[in-house]
Amino acid sequence: MVVRGMARAFAYPRLELTRCSLLRRLVKHRAFQFMLILPNLAVFVLVLVAAFLGTPVGNRNFAIIFVWIVWWAALIILLIPLAGRIWCAMCPIPAPGEWLQRLAIVTRRPGRPFTLGLSWPRALRNIWLQNGTFLAVALFSALILTRPLATGIVLALFIGLALLLSLLFERRVFCRYVCPVGGFIGLYAMVAPLELRVKDPQVCVTHKEKDCLRGNAEGYPCPWMAYPGNLWRNIDCGLCTECLKACPKENVGIFLRPFGQDLLLARAPGWKGRSLDEAYKAFIMLSCALIYSAVYIGPWGFLKEWANLSDPAGFALYATGFLGVNLIGLPGVFLIAVALARWIARAGIPLRRLFVELAYALVPLGLTGWIAFTLSFVLVNISYAIPLLSDPLGRGWDLLGTASHPWTPYIPELVPLLQLPVLWLGLVVSIGLAFRIAQQNLGDAAKARRALLPIASFMTLIVLLFQRLYLG
């Protein structure tokens, strides 16, 4: 079952899960994605009803607890690290737009889609817009994460925007280029040990019809506008399985693989290589994990007040600091570390190139930073979900008899013991990845080792900062 080294791009062991006939039949079924989306759509509707009509008290409202604690924890601790973009496959937000575009929910309807079908502007075919939308949401997180109405408005805006874009543009441009959540899921999905890929790229080269791109009676053309024959990284694939359905050569599968393979990829056919927009996504995510840890867990109550918009001048200061750290502060310090690395290694590679390349080494550290941050509140607050099963809107119901279940923090004393290994694991993996990337760019191991010193120091400093915030 293990397929080794099919082509240069798959020079790692892979286990094809879709060789299991039951799983293959399931994912090839046209209702597969719908079956994933439907339960989430139901939860999403409940979230919107609770957000707009339920109690404004955050910890008594389904929208706040189930989105920002239950869903978030499941996403960041389980779904992304283990299954990459699997959430994108089951996300209900783009579904109404896509169904409208196709004028069908499950079936493959032939003919023109219901959309103006505009092409997404070339200048925006990157994740800069997603970086911007994420920063915009993250800046107001103290409001959005605690006020049901704010959560409802943001989610309603997402679904409205996704619907509008699907009517104007071809396929899923919202998911691919706009969604603030999809942006970071894509980045961190590159760590995951699950991938949808072609089995043999050579088959795609010789197959002229390109059903995966054009669609056929079995499947729609790739909604993510990817060509599976040149699909090397999880960031570009929403796991919708349309290509798997459409491929007449049965050349697409879902594979298990070692963690983080996409981050090791230096070049591949049809891929322009590591880019500044994705590098910045890595900085933004790492900065936000640090800032959130400081604001929500740190001892500085005034920061929380500022972030909460309780004082306009304070919020202006917070916003300046927040954007400054995200866009200039952390990338700036990293740039200094990279310049030092370049000088120590006497490397001829342009500074900007090395800066972008090495920024990808921050991805594992960023992900573990987010997992550690999430651990800080999920075990303490998850019990809020129990009464909400009986009273999702905070209207005094008791459907399942759990409405008066008290708030119960679970093993709070063990949280730091979980956070520290996670952070240090991220550090070790990131340093290892930085070495591999340095080696790719500098040519030999000795230079890479020398270049590693300032980069590893930067990463260690970040982990020590997290540690200081979590342990006090």
Add this chain to the structure above:
Amino acid sequence: MGAMKGWEWLARGLVLSVLVGLPLSLWAADRVWNGSARWWIAQIPESGGWQPPTLEVQAGEEIRLRVTSADVVHGLSIPGLGISVTVEPGKVREIRLRPERPGRYRAICTVVCSPRHGEMIAELVVRPPGGGPIPEITAAPDGAFLFQTYCAACHGPQGEGKIGPPLNAAGRVPQMDEATLRAIIRQGRPGTAMPAWGDRLSSEEIEALIRFLRELSQEPSRP
């Protein structure tokens, strides 16, 4: 192809159920749990105070009054009906009452909830069964109840002092004449947290409160 058509219709039915049926089910569940219950939602005056500011009911009608707080801990007191409960954020407190006497009953917050706590005032209007004018309530006010309702949050339940000064024997009430006490209650103490109660308490209520303060300040201090 026929099988797929079946799937398509099933999917459409399921989506419709979720988009329409689920909100309807939630509405129905709310009808079952809350039925004809009347709601009072407390929030600090800066966010709007009691919502709604006025509740109207019929005399003799049994009411399920559900009270909740949208922000911090509040207290609901309706002195004229002998109701006093604590209201915690997000928790729903149900009070069953059957007000027999028509009139306008003042409802206030008994927990210091914000700098403008004194403005947390609402009204329960009990209408006569056959309609007609709403009579004024003329029963003699109870000074002890008024104290617990309006004063105890700051001055302590025994008048021992909290964020406000003591009003028992240890305080300065024994040295004050009635005119001074009346003026302080009516106009408040500018520059302190003591609000002006003149527009919220009637003259009879203020006099009843002064009588109670006199009794309280003559008793030996209680711990």
